[in-house]
Amino acid sequence: MPFEVTHEQEIARKIAQEFAEREIVPYREKLREEDEDFLRQLNKKEAGAGFHLSLVPREEGGIGLGHVGKVIVVEELVAAYPTMYASISRDFAYVFAKATGGEVKEKWMPRFLKGEAQAAPFINEAQGGSDVLNFTTTARKEGDHWVINGRKCFIGAGHKADFGMVLAKTGDPMDPATRGIRSLSAFIVEKDMPGYKVERVEESMAGRDTASLRFDNVRVPESYLVPPGVGRGLTPVFMAVWDVGRMGICGCLTGCILGCCRASVKFAKERALFGKPIYNLQAIRHRIAEMYVDLAAARSLTYRGAWLRDKGLSSRLEQSAAKYFTTQAALRASLHAIHIHGGSGNMVEYMPQAYYRFVPLLIAGGGTDEIMKDTVGEAAVSGANPVMGARGAEESGFYIM
Amino acid sequence: MKPINSVVCIKPVPDQRFWDKVSLDKKTKTLRRTGIPIALGPLDKNALEEALRIREASGGKVTAISMGPPGTEEILEWAIVLGADEAVLLTDRAFAGADTWATAYALAWGIKKLGGADVVFFGNESLDGSTGQVGPQVAEFLDMPHVTHVNKLDLVGEDALRARFHIEHGFIDVEVKRPVVIAVEKTINEPRCPTLWGTIWLRERKIIRWSADDVGADKAKIGLPGSPTQVSDVITIELKRKSEILSGEPSDVARLLVQKLQADSALPKG
Numbered sequence: 001m002p003f004e005v006t007h008e009q010e011i012a013r014k015i016a017q018e019f020a021e022r023e024i025v026p027y028r029e030k031l032r033e034e035d036e037d038f039l040r041q042l043n044k045k046e047a048g049a050g051f052h053l054s055l056v057p058r059e060e061g062g063i064g065l066g067h068v069g070k071v072i073v074v075e076e077l078v079a080a081y082p083t084m085y086a087s088i089s090r091d092f093a094y095v096f097a098k099a100t101g102g103e104v105k106e107k108w109m110p111r112f113l114k115g116e117a118q119a120a121p122f123i124n125e126a127q128g129g130s131d132v133l134n135f136t137t138t139a140r141k142e143g144d145h146w147v148i149n150g151r152k153c154f155i156g157a158g159h160k161a162d163f164g165m166v167l168a169k170t171g172d173p174m175d176p177a178t179r180g181i182r183s184l185s186a187f188i189v190e191k192d193m194p195g196y197k198v199e200r201v202e203e204s205m206a207g208r209d210t211a212s213l214r215f216d217n218v219r220v221p222e223s224y225l226v227p228p229g230v231g232r233g234l235t236p237v238f239m240a241v242w243d244v245g246r247m248g249i250c251g252c253l254t255g256c257i258l259g260c261c262r263a264s265v266k267f268a269k270e271r272a273l274f275g276k277p278i279y280n281l282q283a284i285r286h287r288i289a290e291m292y293v294d295l296a297a298a299r300s301l302t303y304r305g306a307w308l309r310d311k312g313l314s315s316r317l318e319q320s321a322a323k324y325f326t327t328q329a330a331l332r333a334s335l336h337a338i339h340i341h342g343g344s345g346n347m348v349e350y351m352p353q354a355y356y357r358f359v360p361l362l363i364a365g366g367g368t369d370e371i372m373k374d375t376v377g378e379a380a381v382s383g384a385n386p387v388m389g390a391r392g393a394e395e396s397g398f399y400i401m
Numbered sequence: 402m403k404p405i406n407s408v409v410c411i412k413p414v415p416d417q418r419f420w421d422k423v424s425l426d427k428k429t430k431t432l433r434r435t436g437i438p439i440a441l442g443p444l445d446k447n448a449l450e451e452a453l454r455i456r457e458a459s460g461g462k463v464t465a466i467s468m469g470p471p472g473t474e475e476i477l478e479w480a481i482v483l484g485a486d487e488a489v490l491l492t493d494r495a496f497a498g499a500d501t502w503a504t505a506y507a508l509a510w511g512i513k514k515l516g517g518a519d520v521v522f523f524g525n526e527s528l529d530g531s532t533g534q535v536g537p538q539v540a541e542f543l544d545m546p547h548v549t550h551v552n553k554l555d556l557v558g559e560d561a562l563r564a565r566f567h568i569e570h571g572f573i574d575v576e577v578k579r580p581v582v583i584a585v586e587k588t589i590n591e592p593r594c595p596t597l598w599g600t601i602w603l604r605e606r607k608i609i610r611w612s613a614d615d616v617g618a619d620k621a622k623i624g625l626p627g628s629p630t631q632v633s634d635v636i637t638i639e640l641k642r643k644s645e646i647l648s649g650e651p652s653d654v655a656r657l658l659v660q661k662l663q664a665d666s667a668l669p670k671g
Binding site for chain 2: 008011012014015016018022023045048049050051054063065073
C-alpha cells in the first residue's frame with residue numbers, strides 16, 4: 001500500500017491549526033514569558049481538544065489518528081509557538097503506562113486519558129545520552145523494592161513530569177552474567193517518591209525547558225520495573241524514545257520549518273522596499289523557495305517514518321534519516337527567516353528569533369546528528385537502499401537490504 | 402424539556418485568508434473564486450454554535466444543510482467536526498445560478514424533506530453576498546415566523562423562544578413560538594474551537610446528498626430559471642488617495658487642515 005496522509009489526518013491538521021490560531025498565536029508573549037497561569041490554562045485547553053489522544057487507539061479511549069496524525073498535530077502546534085513541543089510529554093505518559101502495565105497502568109492511564117499526566121524519559125546523564133554503558137545511575141534490589149541512586153540531566157520537561165522512565169544499571173557491563181546492555185533496566189519513578197528531586201530547572205537560550213534530576217535512595221516497588229524486566233531496560237526505553245521522542249521531535253522540527261515559512265511569507269508580503277513588497281525581490285523568493293522545499297522533504301521523511309509505525313513496521317532508519325534531515329532543515333529555515341525579516345528577525349515581537357533559539361534545543365534530543373548518521377551510514381554500507389515503493393514498505397521500510 | 406431539532410443553513414464563502422485573491426468578473430458578474438479555498442461563513446459558525454448550545458440544553462438533533470456543487474461538502478464536514486449530528490448537501494446542476502429566492506426555495510424543500518425543524522438557523526447575512534434575504538425567504542416558504550439580527554436567544558416553556566434582536570439604537574425582545582427561523586449576529590456567542598473528537602464524528606456521522614428530484618423541487622422554481630433577479634452589472638469602486646503636505650506654524654496648519662477636510666465633507670462645517 002503506498003504511503004499517503006488520510007483525509008482524517010488532514011482534518012486533524014485543520015483542527016490543530018484553528019486551535020493554534022485561536023489559543024496560541026494571540027498569546028505568544030505569554031508563552032515567551034513562560035506565564036505559569038497561562039500555561040496551566042493552555043494545558044487544560046489542549047487536553048480538552050484531545051490532542052494527547054491522537055496516538056491512542058479508539059478501543060483504548062483515544063482518537064486513533066496514529067503516529068502520522070500525531071506528528072501533524074505536533075507540527076501545527078509548534079509552528080504556532082516552538083515551546084509547544086512539550087505537548088509530547090503526554091504521549092510519554094501513555095507509552096510508559098502501557099509498557100509497564102499492572103499497577104502503573106491502573107494508576108496513570110485514567111489520569112492520562114483525562115489529560116492530567118505528563119511524563120518524560122529520564123535517560124541522559126552528564127556523560128551523554130547514547131553511551132548508555134557509561135551511565136552511573138544504579139538500581140539495587142532490597143527485598144521487594146528497588147533502590148535507585150544517581151543523576152540525570154537535560155531531561156526535556158523533566159521538571160513538569162508526573163513520572164518518568166529511568167534507565168539504571170542493575171548489573172556490571174563487564175560481568176558475563178550481565179554483559180553490555182544486559183546491565184541496564186528501566187523503572188518508573190514518580191515525582192512524589194521520597195528521594196526524587198528536581199535538582200535544577202535548566203535555563204537554555206530556548207527557555208526553561210529541561211531539568212537536572214536527582215535520585216537519592218528512591219525506593220520503587222517491583223511492579224515499577226518495566227517489562228521485559230531486569231537487564232532488558234533498553235527495549236522499552238528505546239521504543240519510547242523512537243516512537244514518541246524522536247518521531248515527535250521530527251514533528252516539532254517540521255513545525256519550526258512551517259512556522260518559519262508562514263512568518264516569512266507574511267512578512268515578505270507586508271514589508272515594502274523600493275516601493276514594492278519584498279517578495280518581489282528574487283533574493284527573498286529564493287530563500288522562501290528553499291524553506292518550502294525543506295518543508296516538503298521534512299514532511300515526506302517524517303510522515304513516512306510515522307506511517308510505517310502505523311503499519312506495525314520498523315522505521316528506525318527512516319526516523320534516523322528524518323531526525324537528521326529535519327534538524328538541519330529547521331536550522332536552515334530559522335536562519336532564512338531571520339535574513340528575510342532583516343533587523344526585525346532578531347526582535348522578540350517577531351517569530352524568527354524564537355525558532356532560531358529553539359531549534360538547537362532539539363539537536364541532541366532524540367539523538368544527535370552524529371548518532372543518526374551513524375545509524376543510516378551503517379545500514380548504507382551494509383547494502384541498504386532507500387526504496388519508496390510498496391514492496392519496501394511491506395518488507396522492511398524505506399531502506400531494504 | 403422537549404428535545405429541539407435544529408437545522409442550520411450554511412454557505413461556503415471564500416476563505417478570508419485569501420481575500421486578496423478575490424476579484425469581480427465583469428463578464429459573468431460574479432466573484433472569481435477559482436483557486437480560492439472555501440470556508441464556513443463566519444456568521445454561520447455563530448448560527449451553528451447557537452444550535453449546538455440549544456442541543457446541549459434541551460437534547461435533540463442538529464443538522465447542517467447547504468446547497469452547492471460537490472465541493473461544498475468541505476464546509477458540511479467542518480460543521481460535523483464542530484458537532485453537527487448530520488449534514489445535507491443539496492447538489493444538482495439544476496440548482497446552479499440561483500438567486501436568493503431560488504436558493505431559499507431549494508433549502509426550504511430540503512428542510513421539508515428532513516421532516517421540518519423546531520428552529521432553522523441562519524447567519525444574519527453571508528460574507529460575500531451580504532443580502533440577508535435567504536433566512537426570511539426560507540421562513541416564508543416554510544410558513545414560519547422569523548427573527549433576524551438576533552444576538553440573544555433563550556428557550557421559553559415547551560414551545561417558544563425569547564429572542565433579543567438588534568435595531569439601530571437598541572434592542573427589542575420578542576417571544577416567538579416554534580417552529581421559527583432565527584438569523585443571528587456575531588455578538589450572540591463565541592463559536593467553539595474544534596477538537597480532535599471531530600475526526601471521530603466525521604468517521605461516524607454522514608453527509609446526505611440530495612438532488613432536486615430527491616427533495617421534490619419544482620424545476621421551474623430553482624436555479625437560474627427560478628430566479629426572479631439577475632445581476633445587471635457589477636461595479637468596483639476605485640479608491641484613490643490624494644496627498645498634500647501642509648507647512649507652516651502648527652496652529653495655522655491645524656486650521657487649514659480643518660478647512661480642507663470640511664471642504665471635502667470629511668468633517669461637518671460649523
